[in-house]
Amino acid sequence: MDASLSKRHLEFQAEVRAFLKEKLTPEIKARSRRQTSMAAEPELGMWWHRTLFEKGWIAPAWPAEYGGTGWDVVERHIFEEECALARAPLMFLGGLQLCGPVLMQFGTSEQKAHFLPRILSGEHYWCQGFSEPGSGSDLSSLKTRAIRDGDAYVVNGSKIWTTHAHNANWIFMLVRTSTEGRQQAGITFLLSPLDAPGISIRPIISMSGEHEVNQVFFDDLRVPVSNRIGDENAGWSIAKYLLEFERGGSYAASARAFLDEARETANLRDEFDEECLWDDPSFRRRYAEIDIRVTAQSWTEKRVVASLAAGQRIGDTMASILKVHGSEVQQLAGELAMYALGVLGIPDQRQALAPGSNTAAIGPEFAVRATAQYLNDRARSIYGGSNEVQRNIIARSVIKS
Ligand SMILES: Cc1cc2nc3c(=O)[nH]c(=O)nc-3n(C[C@H](O)[C@H](O)[C@H](O)COP(=O)(O)OP(=O)(O)OC[C@H]3O[C@@H](n4cnc5c(N)ncnc54)[C@H](O)[C@@H]3O)c2cc1C
Numbered sequence: 001m002d003a004s005l006s007k008r009h010l011e012f013q014a015e016v017r018a019f020l021k022e023k024l025t026p027e028i029k030a031r032s033r034r035q036t037s038m039a040a041e042p043e044l045g046m047w048w049h050r051t052l053f054e055k056g057w058i059a060p061a062w063p064a065e066y067g068g069t070g071w072d073v074v075e076r077h078i079f080e081e082e083c084a085l086a087r088a089p090l091m092f093l094g095g096l097q098l099c100g101p102v103l104m105q106f107g108t109s110e111q112k113a114h115f116l117p118r119i120l121s122g123e124h125y126w127c128q129g130f131s132e133p134g135s136g137s138d139l140s141s142l143k144t145r146a147i148r149d150g151d152a153y154v155v156n157g158s159k160i161w162t163t164h165a166h167n168a169n170w171i172f173m174l175v176r177t178s179t180e181g182r183q184q185a186g187i188t189f190l191l192s193p194l195d196a197p198g199i200s201i202r203p204i205i206s207m208s209g210e211h212e213v214n215q216v217f218f219d220d221l222r223v224p225v226s227n228r229i230g231d232e233n234a235g236w237s238i239a240k241y242l243l244e245f246e247r248g249g250s251y252a253a254s255a256r257a258f259l260d261e262a263r264e265t266a267n268l269r270d271e272f273d274e275e276c277l278w279d280d281p282s283f284r285r286r287y288a289e290i291d292i293r294v295t296a297q298s299w300t301e302k303r304v305v306a307s308l309a310a311g312q313r314i315g316d317t318m319a320s321i322l323k324v325h326g327s328e329v330q331q332l333a334g335e336l337a338m339y340a341l342g343v344l345g346i347p348d349q350r351q352a353l354a355p356g357s358n359t360a361a362i363g364p365e366f367a368v369r370a371t372a373q374y375l376n377d378r379a380r381s382i383y384g385g386s387n388e389v390q391r392n393i394i395a396r397s398v399i400k401s
Contacts, residue, residue: 095126
């Protein structure tokens with residue numbers, strides 16, 4: 001594999017860097033550095049969405065015919081990596097990364113014409129209604145029931161851990177339309193606006209004290225049949241297609257950013273004795289161990305990019321490998337950054353962290369979000385399918401081959 005960048009790609013990288021430098025002002029960067037989890041506060045995330053939309057760069061992974069950038073996979077990887085390294089706000093990608101590709105693959109021409117431009121512009125903000133109380137890893141056991149009534153489905157049940165449902169205006173969901181045969185065979189994929197009568201959203205406050213996830217309830221919600229993706233009872237294969245997009249992607253660049261923070265913090269000298277943690281060989285050894293794993297992840301991601309460029313699909317097993325190792329290195333790098341903070345990781349800084357807060361931070365800027373981020377990072381190995389379940393997928397493919 002040749003991972004060196006061609007002249008054209010180096011020019012593209014320079015163009016991306018110049019754009020990021022212009023748009024990510026110190027004020028935006030400061031807000032962005034306070035992100036504690038998978039997505040920025042909605043106002044900041046939507047500002048970045050609109051900025052990229054105006055530039056024509058909002059959908060690098062989409063085919064040009066649907067409004068994508070037309071970039072090749074190397075350009076897409078460069079863009080993703082540069083955004084992560086520059087600490088661009090993380091957008092919530094329910095529409096762009098998950099629902100959009102499903103619509104392109106399985107939607108009717110009317111559905112594509114209606115929904116895709118609204119995902120691009122940010123008018124529709126999508127959340128994902130898959131998991132239910134009792135149906136997470138064993139997703140195909142889901143029980144939310146949809147019964148056909150004329151030209152609509154009547155939906156009753158509940159979804160849980162629905163990230164950003166309180167910010168979103170649309171939900172894509174899996175519902176049960178049949179209880180006969182294998183449980184996978186009775187699932188249908190539906191779309192609904194979140195302000196439809198019959199939907200209520202209850203917040204779930206996470207251990208970091210933040211509101212990101214929710215439980216969503218459906219009480220005789222009517223979903224027009226025209227909002228069904230694919231055939232009735234064909235939702236399972238659509239869900240599997242979608243999960244490949246959720247598990248692939250880039251992890252190394254954000255792990256690298258956490259690792260940089262650990263190094264920066266460890267180099268801060270104590271004002272009394274002039275000592276710093278970086279002088280401690282055992283800390284540097286731990287840093288080096290994680291650095292090696294982040295580098296390995298980065299090369300694995302580059303290998304995937306190279307095979308995508310050669311026209312291959314990412315596939316279930318590779319998506320699972322990327323997810324398991326990627327989430328682990330992100331957690332390890334975040335843990336090291338937290339460790340480097342020492343006692344400065346202890347204060348409860350939730351007030352200082354709130355958007356628009358004028359409460360002063362205690363310690364270096366990174367310390368404000370460190371604890372919240374550390375706590376939120378625990379979820380990286382759970383969402384998108386837990387790492388144990390991903391290991392089962394990897395093991396099955398090894399046993400098969
Ligand atoms: C922060 C966060 C955000 C989320 N956002 C969304 C969202 O937006 N939309 C959505 O639909 N879902 C979302 N989820 C749900 C997520 O996909 C599920 O939590 C996940 O699939 C695990 O399901 P569960 O929580 O029911 O745990 P369970 O399935 O009950 O698993 C409990 C434990 O058992 C282990 N386990 C289960 N089965 C096996 C097995 N076969 N082999 C080995 N170990 C196993 C698991 O790894 C886990 O450790 C989110 C979750 C979190 C934490």
